[in-house]
Amino acid sequence: MVYVENSEQEVNMKILAIETSCDETAASIVEEDNFRPVVLSEAVASQMAIHAESGGVIPNVAARLHVENLPAVLKKATDSQRLDYDAVAVTVGPGLIGSLLVGVAAAKTIAMAKDLPFFAVNHMAGHVYSAWLAPSETGDSKLETGLPQLPALFVIVSGGHTELVLMERHYRFQLLGATRDDAAGEAFDKVARMLGLPYPGGPAISELARHGRSDAIDFPIGLNERDNLDFSFSGLKGAVFHEIQKHPAPLSEHLRADIAASFQDTVARTISRKTVAALQSNPEVRSVCLVGGVAANKHLRVELEKAVKNARGDVQFHLAPLQYCTDNAAMIGAAAIFKHLFSKPDDWSLVEANPNFEL
Numbered sequence: 188m189v190y191v192e193n194s195e196q197e198v199n200m201k202i203l204a205i206e207t208s209c210d211e212t213a214a215s216i217v218e219e220d221n222f223r224p225v226v227l228s229e230a231v232a233s234q235m236a237i238h239a240e241s242g243g244v245i246p247n248v249a250a251r252l253h254v255e256n257l258p259a260v261l262k263k264a265t266d267s268q269r270l271d272y273d274a275v276a277v278t279v280g281p282g283l284i285g286s287l288l289v290g291v292a293a294a295k296t297i298a299m300a301k302d303l304p305f306f307a308v309n310h311m312a313g314h315v316y317s318a319w320l321a322p323s324e325t326g327d328s329k330l331e332t333g334l335p336q337l338p339a340l341f342v343i344v345s346g347g348h349t350e351l352v353l354m355e356r357h358y359r360f361q362l363l364g365a366t367r368d369d370a371a372g373e374a375f376d377k378v379a380r381m382l383g384l385p386y387p388g389g390p391a392i393s394e395l396a397r398h399g400r401s402d403a404i405d406f407p408i409g410l411n412e413r414d415n416l417d418f419s420f421s422g423l424k425g426a427v428f429h430e431i432q433k434h435p436a437p438l439s440e441h442l443r444a445d446i447a448a449s450f451q452d453t454v455a456r457t458i459s460r461k462t463v464a465a466l467q468s469n470p471e472v473r474s475v476c477l478v479g480g481v482a483a484n485k486h487l488r489v490e491l492e493k494a495v496k497n498a499r500g501d502v503q504f505h506l507a508p509l510q511y512c513t514d515n516a517a518m519i520g521a522a523a524i525f526k527h528l529f530s531k532p533d534d535w536s537l538v539e540a541n542p543n544f545e546l
């Protein structure tokens with residue numbers, strides 16, 4: 188809530204959020220409504236097509252494109268319904284430094300010029316709070332599907348990170364496990380390249396996997412000891428490479444599909460096992476939430492839900508809406524709403540973009 192000057196009236200806080208940590212230039216206005224984030228506007232300029240040509244994100248190209256695209260994206264997010272806002276939020280890290288700097292500079296400038304509260308948001312906190320967003324295309328409210336209940340366990344699987352995070356209270360994050368090498372999304376992107384598929388690899392692998400058998404090849408699960416909540420995907424990536432080397436090129440369509448399906452299933456089983464282990468050692472957990480770019484993977488969505496329900500029938504399972512799995516500004520606005528409610532704003536003059544910012 189914010190108070191309007193010269194008025195007794197309470198109005199809901201509206202936050203303009205900016206996200207430029209990697210290859211999406213995004214802005215959104217998110218409003219707080221009774222402890223729920225409601226998305227009022229969104230605009231995004233995706234660089235995906237340009238990076239697809241080079242097979243991955245080239246950092247200085249990404250930064251330059253953010254500079255070029257951010258003004259129009261901001262105009263679209265704020266102009267479309269003549270929306271005003273009471274605060275500014277921005278992703279300050281983790282991410283690519285050149286990309287982060289563009290969004291942070293713009294957000295600081297707006298906060299300074301308009302004398303608005305400023306919220307520095309961790310990109311991973313944004314992914315966490317994507318679980319509170321309702322999918323816009325269905326017009327559903329999270330009232331119907333239910334909001335995550337705390338303590339909640341977050342399975343964050345993105346291109347840069349794979350983490351298990353426990354949240355007992357809003358805006359307090361406890362890291363239970365993380366990847367020691369590649370992130371799950373990175374493994375999808377690298378295996379896709381080995382199979383001659385385009386960037387980003389996740390959607391391409393899941394499409395190819397539809398034609399293959401997930402039990403065709405027995406790939407290894409990294410760090411598969413009991414009670415180890417860290418992840419490792421480099422062994423799996425190496426095993427896929429060796430499998431490809433065993434056969435004369437070009438691989439048959441049939442074999443490529445079997446490799447894609449078996450790889451995808453191994454990632455899903457790895458994530459499910461670690462999640463169940465985390466649930467077993469944290470019996471107070473009431474909700475499990477799957478978020479991040481790789482959470483868009485249908486096979487993972489289905490398999491993780493099954494594993495969680497089998498392990499603990501009393502736990503709720505939540506998925507970030509598909510449109511808010513990959514990077515977006517609405518999730519940054521959602522995180523900022525909860526920072527406003529349960530923590531405090533930041534002094535923009537003391538905030539710096541931080542590529543290694545930890546939760």
Ligand code: KG4
Nearest residue numbers: 345346347372387388389480481484513514
């Ligand atoms: O969260 P995100 O948009 O960016 C980061 O914060 O890293 O995640 C991007 C990652 C990419 O590696 C992409 O291949 C992966 O998410 N991804 C998927 C799918 N859609 C995107 N991985 C598996 N299956 C998908 N359907």
Ligand code: ZN
Nearest residue numbers: 345480513514
């Ligand atoms: Zn992300």
